[in-house]
Each structure stands twice: as C-alpha cells, then as structure tokens.
Amino acid sequence: AQSVTQLDSQVPVFEEAPVELRCNYSSSVSVYLFWYVQYPNQGLQLLLKYLSGSTLVKGINGFEAEFNKSQTSFHLRKPSVHISDTAEYFCAVTESGGGADGLTFGKGTHLIIQP
C-alpha cells in the first residue's frame, strides 16, 4: 500500500511571489505521481503527472514538479502566483504496475494568494 503526505495544510503567499507545495510519498513499489487542483465547489483538474522519464514535469497554468526518488518527494512549484491560483491542491499516487486501482491522495494544501 502507498501513502501521501502533504506537509502543509495551508500556504499563504503574496501575489507574484514564488511558491512550493510539498509532497512526500511512501510505497514499496514503483509509482505514478499526480498533482490535482480543486477550485471552490468544483471537481478536480489534473495539473501535471509523472509516469517515467524526465524528473522535471511541466503542467498547466505555469506549474511544474520535480520527482525525487531518493527523497520520495514530488514537490509542486510555480515561479509567480496569481490571485486565480487560490485553490486546494492535492498530490496523489498510484502503483505503476498491477495492484489496486484508484488514486491515493494526500490531505491537500490550501494555497491562499494575498494581494
């Protein structure tokens, strides 16, 4: 079984400042990693994913994440945030091989952009 830890439940950032949302995972097998964003009263939208290959992954809305196998981390970054980035961000993992389907999510990080 795998687990995901999002270390910060809430991250306040000033507009146009950089941000990093932290995600660590635990798994005994190889995994696929995802970041999803949830705007208020909406469903989840995929920001980016890591399946294999380059450890630096670029996603939508200027976000990127870096897979670090030795540290079992998949932190999300954006160099300059906007008010519209205010949302809940979820890191998720699934086994890359066989095994249980479905995503295992972290508890989420609420990104608050301050003007």
Add this chain to the structure above:
Amino acid sequence: DTAVSQTPKYLVTQMGNDKSIKCEQNLGHDTMYWYKQDSKKFLKIMFSYNNKELIINETVPNRFSPKSPDKAHLNLHINSLELGDSAVYFCASSQGRKGEQYFGPGTRLTVT
C-alpha cells in the same frame, strides 16, 4: 459536452432513505471510479470499474453499491443512508487502469 457529468449536483435526504447518484463519461474511457471527499476535504477511493468488472472495493459499507449499465455509466446506489454518509462524492474515469483520471463536478450529499 462535459467530459464527466454527475447528477444531481446537490442531494438532501433523511436518514434511512435510499438514493442514487448517476455518472456518465463521454471520453470513451474503459475505467470509472467513485471517490468520497469528507468535510476535511480528504479524498478516498471507494470503487473502480474496468470493463464492467469491479476491480477494487475499499472498506466501504455494503450499503453502497456501484452499478454500471455500460462502459459510459457508473451509478452509485446507497441504501439506508446515515448521517456519516454526508460528503461530496466524485466520479472519475480513465483509459486503462493506470491512466490519468478525469473527475466530474461532484455531488454534495447531505443526510439529515
């Protein structure tokens, strides 16, 4: 032309009732899922269906039963609703069991 749709968006009902939530995807995906998001926004997988076969079933009470009439639909039926069932339920779909998942807008269920 919404990719994954759910009905209803809001559902308010009393304890003990039976209710269903419908999910449809027009992406041609072969795998569909149900997730529950609690009041603290924690998301947990409930079920997944691949080619009309139940793949996983986490520790979900048997009052919950997924029903898939075809590949494009995965409905969630809940019997004898309890207060603790109040949550937002999300449907999702993917191509293959490890493909990226596309989520519906959610159904907010309130049990009084």
